Amino acid sequence: MSNFTKMIHNVETNEIEIIELSDEEQTQLKAERADWLKARIQAKTETAAKKQAAEAKLAALGLTVEDLQALGL
Amino acid sequence: MCQAESLAIVPGTIPIASIVANSSTSTGLEWAAPSGGDFVKVTSNTFSNQSSVTVDSVFNATYRDYLVTIRAYAAGGGSADDLQLQLRYSSSTQTSDYYGSYFQYDRANTLTTNGYANVSEMTICRNLGVGSSAAEVTLRFFQVNGVDNKAGIYGQGINIADSTAVLQTSGWVNVSRIYTGFLIKSSSDNITGHYTVWGLKS
Numbered sequence: 001m002s003n004f005t006k007m008i009h010n011v012e013t014n015e016i017e018i019i020e021l022s023d024e025e026q027t028q029l030k031a032e033r034a035d036w037l038k039a040r041i042q043a044k045t046e047t048a049a050k051k052q053a054a055e056a057k058l059a060a061l062g063l064t065v066e067d068l069q070a071l072g073l
Numbered sequence: 074m075c076q077a078e079s080l081a082i083v084p085g086t087i088p089i090a091s092i093v094a095n096s097s098t099s100t101g102l103e104w105a106a107p108s109g110g111d112f113v114k115v116t117s118n119t120f121s122n123q124s125s126v127t128v129d130s131v132f133n134a135t136y137r138d139y140l141v142t143i144r145a146y147a148a149g150g151g152s153a154d155d156l157q158l159q160l161r162y163s164s165s166t167q168t169s170d171y172y173g174s175y176f177q178y179d180r181a182n183t184l185t186t187n188g189y190a191n192v193s194e195m196t197i198c199r200n201l202g203v204g205s206s207a208a209e210v211t212l213r214f215f216q217v218n219g220v221d222n223k224a225g226i227y228g229q230g231i232n233i234a235d236s237t238a239v240l241q242t243s244g245w246v247n248v249s250r251i252y253t254g255f256l257i258k259s260s261s262d263n264i265t266g267h268y269t270v271w272g273l274k275s
Contacts, residue, residue, distance in 0.1 A: 004124045004263070011116045011254075011270075012130035021124060029124055033261040040153060040260075 004029060110274075115139070117269035122148040125258040128268065129161055132217045132253050136272030139214040143197070145266035146207035146234070147259055154259040156198040156208060160217070160224060160246055161254035168193050173244025175199065179236035194258075195226060195244035201259060202234015207266060209233075210240070213273075219251040 004021040021029060058064060091105040113136075120126045132139060147154045160167045175187040175196045187196055198208040210230030217224045227243035246252075258264065 005122075006125045006127065007120050007123045008127045008129060009116070009118055009131075010129050014116075016118065018123075036155075036260045037153075 112140075112274075113272050115270040115272050117267065119267040121265045122263045123265075124263055125256055126264065126268070127161060127166075127254065127256045128270065129164070129254040131255075131270055132214070134218060137215075137218065137275040138273040139217065140271040140273055141212045141214060141255070141268060142210070143212070143257060143266065143268045144207050144209050145198075145201065145257065145259075145264045146203050147201040148203075148263040148265045150203050150262075154201045154262045155196050156201055156210075156264070157194040157258050157260055158197050158212075158226065158244075159194045159256045159258075160252040161256055162250050162252050166256055167246055167248060167250075167252070170247040171195050171244055172247060173242065175240070175242045177232060177235065177238040177240035179232075179238035181236050183236065185235075185238070191247075195242070197228075197242055197257070198230065198232050198240055200232065200235040201262070201264075202232070206234035208240075210242070212242075214255070217252040219249050223247060223249050224252050 004026050005018050006021060008017045008019065009015075010017075055065065058068070092102050093105045094101060095103040115131060115136075116128070118128075143156075145156050159171075169191070171192050171194055172190050173195050174189070177185050177199065179185075185199060187199065189196065197210055197212070201208055208230060210228055212226050212228035214224065214226050216222050223245060225243070225245040227241075229239070229241050232238040232240050257268070
């Protein structure tokens with residue numbers, strides 16, 4: 001595995017340690033990051049789809065986003 | 074020329090500075106080193122390409138609140154990572170019960186929001202940049218001693234990478250305990266930067 005490290009600064013003793021993550025910690029870290037990326041992509045996809053649907057409804061009424069902004073909406 | 078008698082110190086008040094004798098200076102006087110106060114730097118440090126940065130044993134009964142400044146960017150070059158924060162107690166990390174909200178408003182007049190409840194960490198900044206486009210935030214940690222109420226954090230900053238956005242963040246952890254430190258990390262990348270902690274007396 002690649003060498004992931006974490007830094008721990010104990011202010012009381014002023015000790016600073018750079019510690020290499022264990023295999024188990026690296027596996028967990030990668031899983032957490034992958035889950036977060038998956039959720040972020042899904043959220044962005046859903047937001048884009050909702051925006052596209054809303055713009056289609058506006059267009060059906062003969063309106064644009066700029067028309068709504070001009071009305072202060 | 075600096076004259077000691079020009080300082081007006083009213084009895085019963087705390088002088089903001091003192092002058093002491095020093096025969097090696099041209100005036101024979103010098104400013105005394107500050108011996109503490111109500112707004113005191115506790116620590117600072119840098120970090121580079123870390124999966125997480127833990128600052129332990131930094132909160133104690135000396136100060137009621139703390140001010141923390143953080144500069145951070147995504148070490149791996151990511152541009153869609155959140156900067157996240159968790160509180161520490163003893164040698165453990167609080168990994169649940171965070172409630173809070175976040176928004177940023179950028180130079181293109183785009184508003185980004187993020188409200189959350191009962192999650193595993195606070196969001197400090199979204200869409201971290203790289204290098205000179207780091208995010209800079211100032212956070213106030215309050216009631217971390219667990220005596221008055223539950224601990225919370227609020228603050229503001231700038232996210233240069235994400236269209237020079239101004240950001241506001243606030244959060245609260247729904248578990249009463251004495252917190253002694255904090256941990257920062259990115260959602261999907263390593264981080265590089267620095268932090269400084271100040272203590273605030275009430």
